Amino acid sequence: MTAISEPSSTSQAGLVGFYRRVIKLPEHIPFLLVQLAARVAVAHVFWQSAQSKLASWPVTLQLFANEYNLPFIDPSIAAPLATAAELTGSTLIFFGLFSRLAALMLLGVVSVIQIFVYPENWAEHLLWASLLLLVLTRGAGVVSVDYLVERLFRLDD
Structure with missing residues (x-):
């Protein structure tokens, strides 16, 4: 009888190492792209809503x-x-101008919609709120007017 041999630790480490590298690939996406995408997506939702009104x-x-x-x-x-x-x-x-204040204002709009208008659409409202919370807590990012203004008026410490 032949014994079933287990894979060597080198081949496991190679496969596990490859898996870990693949899983960590998204960590290399620049955060500025995440912030920009969040801003554009949530701005589009509210712009379209205003246009329909x-x-x-x-x-x-x-x-x-x-x-x-x-x-x-x-x-x-x-x-x-x-x-x-x-x-x-x-x-x-969208432009990243006073974006934290704008995010707070739109979070108020989302809250009113969720509580009083369409509470059954909580998943969609949670998605909007998540994008707005990203902007509120992390700012508009490097691709924004806020960033340019901050750089322009930054005083030497």
């Missing part, structure tokens, strides 16, 4: 009055506020 303002007012049912605020005030927040926030996030 503006495309048919009477329908927008009707939705705010009849479907959204926001407490404590009149629909004729809520609709322009939401639209302005989406337009302003998406533009600022």
Whole structure:
């Protein structure tokens, strides 16, 4: 009878080493690309939402009055506020200007949508909130107006 030989430790280390190298490949993606992609993606969502509101303002007012049912605020005030927040926030996030403030503002919009309007769409709202939290906690990144302004006004310590 022949004994079944186990793979040598060198071949296991080679295979395990290769696996570890492959798994760690994404760590080489520059974080600035992650930040830029997050900003562009979330800006697109809110820009499109604002554009659809503006495309048919009477329908927008009707939705705010009849479907959204926001407490404590009149629909004729809520609709322009939401639209302005989406337009302003998406533009600022896209360019990376006052991006942490814009992210905070849009997180407020997401919170209102989640709590009062469409709570059943929590997974989509969580995705938006995750991208906004990335911008809020880590900033807009190197490819942003915020970064350029910071570099321009950086004082020597």
